Amino acid sequence: MSAKIKITVNGVMHEAEAGRNILQILLDLGIMLPHFCYHEALGAAGACRLCAAMISPGAGKPARLEMACMTRAEDGMIVDITNPQAVDFREKLIEELMLNHPHDCPVCDEGGECMLQDMTVLCRHQHRRNRFPKRTWRNQDLGPHIHHEMNRCITCYRCVRFYRDYALGDDLGVFGSRGRVYFGRMRDGALVSEFSGNLVDVCPTGVFTDKHFRAVYCRPWDLQTAPSICPHCSVGCNVLPGSRHKTLRRIKPRRNHTVNRFFMCDHGRFGGGFVNADNRLTSARFDGAGMSLDDAITQTAERLKEIVQTHGRGAVAAIGSPGASLEANAALILLMKTLEGRFAFFSTGAERAAHKRAAALIANGQVDTPSLPEVEQADFTLIVGGDITREAPMMDLAVRQTIRAGAPLFIISPQAGKLDAFAKAARHAALPEQAAIVSNIAQALDHALMTGQPDPFAGAAASALATAKRPQILCGATGAGGIALVDAAHSLVAKAVRPERPCRLVYWFPAMNSFGISLARNDESPDTIKQDVENGRIKALTILEHGASLDSEWPDDSKPMKSCFTIAVDAIAGKAATDADAVLPCASHYETFGTVMNYEGRAQRFEGLPLPRPVTWSSAEVLLKLIEALGAGEAINRTEYHDLFEIPATMSSLIGTLAPDSEGLLIRSTAAVREVVG
């Protein structure tokens, strides 16, 4: 909590946090002072001059017309935004900004959520008095995602401040001078940044718009939206998908202050195609015959009972998915409990072991895992275990903020990545060898301040780590690095932690809900399940949302696979569903509700879009119906999350009450950590 100051706005005294600019304070108070170039994440630039207000340093002192975004609030300041001089200044300024603005709102995709429209109305500019010709610009082809219409620019510089200064991209810039300032690339070509989609949001006008949305355009006021979570990685960005006429039209970031804040990556933003895809499963099937979902569930339940009766315990098994919600995976586990079956989750045995270890370290409070805004605050970062730019893009953007602040970055990755350009040192090594390098750093830490280290990379990383005040290690618990890498990162952190200086540790995972399913009790290694299917010991296999999981190699075409009765509960007609004996279709991620846990173990609730979807039930509901059809319906009400997952009983009940617009719930088992959280 920072200190409070008192400032008077339009004659009313308000309390505000010290050290902020006046515009931000007004916006937080819900007072709309027109502005363009100021953005909470990008800061003030003083470029547009629209946020003019009469500001006096204190009672009795003369007030002057000043830019609110460029003025730091001090105790006792008096701000008047309704002063006629300020109002007149803003009105004239908007008129000037509109001199060259085209007459194309009807065909502009920004219309309806356009800051320029809002500010023009707010400043009461209604008539264009200027009769001179308007300046025009040629547009550029910016690739498959972003449409460019340069005529609409009002030179607020937000785009380059985001693209170059915030996201450290270098292929979008500002050219020209005076009345000829142009925002674009050197020449036509796709924007290379992973975060280019945010230009659509930061640009207050329609210069940058979403090409995919453009192709199926409708006005934003017609979109039906639902607070959701991006399904594409373990960061768990909060998003707002919008739909109309039975189709998903676009995805936008949803503001929150604990995860992705204002932005999201292009992979998440433009990766919603699976909802509208042609390969959605729309009808149920049993033994090759199409039928209603209810009938298919009944028949599947009968067959499962038969198999259990003939082959006894352990003849049925299930494979859960890190791409499905906690609810869906819980229902699957419950189904197996009902049938005394076995279960595992997609992936390989080694990977699962690594995920479980990492998730347990976090949930038990043995490591201090930062949220994304905390990642941005670090003054030393070591990345190990994978390419963060591809596997957790928004964490990459958070690391870029540390780079901007001058913090050293060290990278150990399997191949060259985009962050290498900003690293103090980058080492490329296969994942299984990375644990050894991390241990070298831990060893070097003992003699950190000695020169002449045997391994210069480890030496440099160790000495930077030794002197940092808020160091962090980001470790990919995603692949072949396995449990050795997870442990190596943990011991390095354990060594680096000093009483006066915490050292934070992130484990990022391969999928949206990898953390959640890693807390499951009694799951087996996926390898043993696969083996037992192949050697015929397992007679029935239920596969949950294979379409959303990462294992595309399995189930395969092999003969033993075919002799096993397979049930696919899926939204997408992928490999598993095509070959399955019973196909039970379910709603896709954006059409349903549930809970997922991101890399921090933050349980977040998402809601479904009200699409009149081909199938109305989520995979969790389909599985619960199946349990009911087996006659075990009463088990559903008796079961709590903590019966199936390593979640403290107190938190278990909270999960059910989570609201989608809350901060979520950090799953921690130790009381000490819970206090910090609570």
Next chain:
Amino acid sequence: MICGVVRDMLTGMKITAGYLFRRPITIQYPEQKPIIPPRWRGRIVLTSDPDGEDRCVACYLCQAVCPVQCIDLQAENRPDGRRGASRFDINFARCIFCGFCEEACPTYSIQLTPDFEMSTTARTNLLYHKEDLQISGTGKHPEYSYWKVAGVAIKGQDKGEGINQTAPADYRSNLP
């Protein structure tokens, strides 16, 4: 009091008698057509540009303003750079002929006409699609062409070639 009643009756009869000798204003519809003022708010049409292309740019403003929400459309981007409606439906069973849509339309595309003879025996016939709404002329405002002032490049009209625009600026030049 009696006198008053008789006087009122006589006054009424005098008015009636007066109308007996005037020309009737009733017309024999449908044999005889009424004269409808040109700004009458009747059957809605979608007009075309002076150059014969769709005027509607699928801006959704008519749909947004319509108080009974009887308009539904979908935008599409055409190969010639124009935007238009791939689908445009008006449900005349719901339309209250308020004319708000015409007022909101930035391109003068949607216009209400003096035609009110739309009665039918089936409600479904009152759902008009784009092809039922389109006419080949400009209707009111015969010279207006939105694309000439929009500032967007379309086939046959590059940037700067519209009305009151300068040729595309060159940001690489330092000349004034």
